[in-house]
Amino acid sequence: MLELRQVYTKYGQIPMLMGVNIKVNPGEAVCMLGANGAGKTTLLKTIIGMVKPVKGEVVFNGQRIDTLPSHKIIPLGIAIVPEREGLFPKLTVETNLLMGAYYENDKKKIALRMEEVLNIFPRLKERFHQKAGTLSGGERKMLGIARALLADPKILLMDEPSLGLAPATVNEVFSVIKRIKEEKKIAILLVEQNAQKALSVAERGYVLQKGSIILEGLKEELQENSIVKESYLSAG
Template identity: 85%
Template sequence: MLELRQVSTKYGQIPMLMQVSIKIDQGEAVCMLGANGAGKTTLLKTIIGMVKPVSGEVLFRGQRIDLWPSYKIIRSGIAIVPEREGLFPKLTVENNLLMGAYYEKDKSRIASRLEEVLTIFPRLKERLRQKAGTLSGGERKMLGIARALLADPQVLLMDEPSLGLAPATVNEVFAVIDRIKKEKKIAILLVEQNAQKALSVVERGYVLQKGTIILEGSTKELQENSIVKESYLSATS
């Protein structure tokens, strides 16, 4: 579904990603673990065309997309939930949700998607007329995820969904991610520092360090790996 082949990027003259190769199959949930500054967000920006590779290729459904503009990549079926959600605080929850279906012109499809998404996020249904800027941190995170689902994506990219949330809210967010994985059957790339939570909802994962993939494996393999235990799991247990 989504593949990066030997992708390298730079910010100016500073290398950010170095020959990164990953694969995500249809319906598969994969995590990308790494500390701050490892290049995780750069990886997501590269997938959606905000950062262009200096070498390598990004493929979606076997088609090269790294030369496409961002809007075309998003229209093709890739949605992103950015770290800071990117909401419109003065617009209502409903209007923020509908922005996710911006490229869909069929009103009946939009209505059907909205109804489906609100079954996953009942709290948002109670707040449809409320301004997004008045929501709690957890509710804003839910709204960001829900808006991405309104685009009916085939690949969902998520950047640090646990960032800045209280532990109870983190549990709630990851329960939603697990439900999306099981019900929507879409490919998910979850970028996250909280290794314990990330590995609880994915089948496979990668570890990114200073722009380079240093580990990859199944959930069990990563949970049992000494580097992951020492550097990531001990910090989130």
């Protein structure tokens, strides 16, 4: 469904991604583990066209998308929950959610999606008319995920959903991710430093180090791998 083939990116003269090959199949949850500065956010930005590869291809459902601008990529069915949620703090929860459905004109479809999403996130329903800037960190994270779902994506990209949250809130966020995976059957590409949590929802994963994929495998293989254990599971 989504494939990166030999993708290289640069920031100015500095190489970042160096020949990245990854695949996400329909309905599959895949995690991308990596330390600070490994290139995880860059990878997601490359998928949505915010960073252009200098070499290689990004292919989505058989179509090459790295040649397209972001506003043509997103409507194909790719939604992202950015690292810092990217919400509009002065606008209400409702308005922020509706931004997710920006590319949908059918009001009925939007209303249905809204109902479905508020079902998954009852707390957002309670805070529907509250300004996004007044939400707690966990609620903001939920709003970021909920907004992405309003786009009815085929694949959901998530950039470190555990970042900056207390352990109890991290657990809440990950149970929501699990629920989305089970109920909506959409593909998920989850970028995380929290390997324990990421591997609790993913079937498969990759490890990104300094712009290269150094390891890939099934959940169980990664959980047993000594590099993953030492570098990414030690804290958990």
